[in-house]
Every structure is written in C-alpha cells, then in structure tokens.
Amino acid sequence: MIQAHPYCRALIVIGAISYLYARCTRVLYESIIAIPSLGVQFETHRGTSLFTWSVKRTFVSLAELDDLILNEALYGWNVRYYMAALYRTEGxxxxxxxxxxxxxxxxxxxxxxxxxxxxxxxVV
Structure with a gap:
C-alpha cells in the first residue's frame, strides 16, 4: 500500500478546511429593515444554501440617523453606487x-x- 507523505496530508486537510470555510461564510443575502419611529436595521446573512450560519445585525436609531444617502465611488475604471446611513455616535x-x-x-x-x-x- 502506498502511503502519502505527511506534508501532503497536511495540505489536503488545510485545503479541505479552507474550502469548507469559504462555503460556510458566503453571503447569502443582505437586507434593510425599516422600523418607523425606531430606526433602521442592516442585516447580512452568511452560510450555505441550506443553512444560515451567521447573521450580522447593525441597528441605527432614528435619534442618531442624519440621512440615508446614495453615493458613488470610483473603483478602477468603474463607477459603483452604494447606499449608506449617515449617523452620529454618542460622542x-x-x-x-x-x-x-x-x-x-x-x-x-x-x-x-x-x-x-x-x-x-x-427622513429628508
């Protein structure tokens, strides 16, 4: 029987773990939830197509929120548009x-x- 070199086994294990990590941390979808008189919640769901493994939520209250804006940024030779919440922290x-x-x-x-x-x- 042919045995694999220990470095080959280690590379295979590292490759498998990297592949699984990439598959499980893929962004499934992102959303904005507007709650009148309270604020806006931003969500990013990550996981596989079958399961959501993690959800990152960020809430911005209306008291902190200055404006919701649509902005443009240059990325190489392209123009990319993005939406952002402009808000003030407690400080x-x-x-x-x-x-x-x-x-x-x-x-x-x-x-x-x-x-x-x-x-x-x-919000104006």
Missing part, C-alpha cells in the same frame, strides 16, 4: 454605514429602495 462623531456592502446592487435597484426608505421613515 457626536459622524459615521457611515454602507448597506448591501457585499452585493453592491446597481443604481437602478438602489434608487427605489432609497426613495421608499425616505418615505417610510420620514
């Missing part, structure tokens, strides 16, 4: 939380979402 420091930062939908998708959020939350 009055201005922060920016990017929505859909992993999937980065196109402008045609972001604009109606931003419009509806502004109407729903009464």
């Amino acid at each position: 009055r420091e201005i922060r920016l939380h990017v929505a859909y930062e992993n999937i980065l939908p196109r402008y045609a998708v972001l604009r109606p979402v931003l419009h509806d959020l502004h109407q729903y939350l009464n």
Whole structure:
C-alpha cells in the first residue's frame, strides 16, 4: 500500500478546511429593515444554501440617523453606487454605514429602495 507523505496530508486537510470555510461564510443575502419611529436595521446573512450560519445585525436609531444617502465611488475604471446611513455616535462623531456592502446592487435597484426608505421613515 502506498502511503502519502505527511506534508501532503497536511495540505489536503488545510485545503479541505479552507474550502469548507469559504462555503460556510458566503453571503447569502443582505437586507434593510425599516422600523418607523425606531430606526433602521442592516442585516447580512452568511452560510450555505441550506443553512444560515451567521447573521450580522447593525441597528441605527432614528435619534442618531442624519440621512440615508446614495453615493458613488470610483473603483478602477468603474463607477459603483452604494447606499449608506449617515449617523452620529454618542460622542457626536459622524459615521457611515454602507448597506448591501457585499452585493453592491446597481443604481437602478438602489434608487427605489432609497426613495421608499425616505418615505417610510420620514427622513429628508
């Protein structure tokens, strides 16, 4: 019987673990939940197509929220649009939380979402 070199076994194990990690931390979907009179919650769901392994939630209260904006950024030779919440922390420091930062939908998708959020939350 032929035995594999110990380094080959280690490489196979490391490769298998890397593959599983990549499959289990893949972004399944991202969402924005607007709660009138309370604020906005941003969610990122990660996992496999069968199970959600982790959910990252960030809540921005209406008291902290200054505005929801649609901005553009240059990425190489491309222009990418992104939606963000502009808010202030307790120390009055201005922060920016990017929505859909992993999937980065196109402008045609972001604009109606931003419009509806502004109407729903009464943020001008």
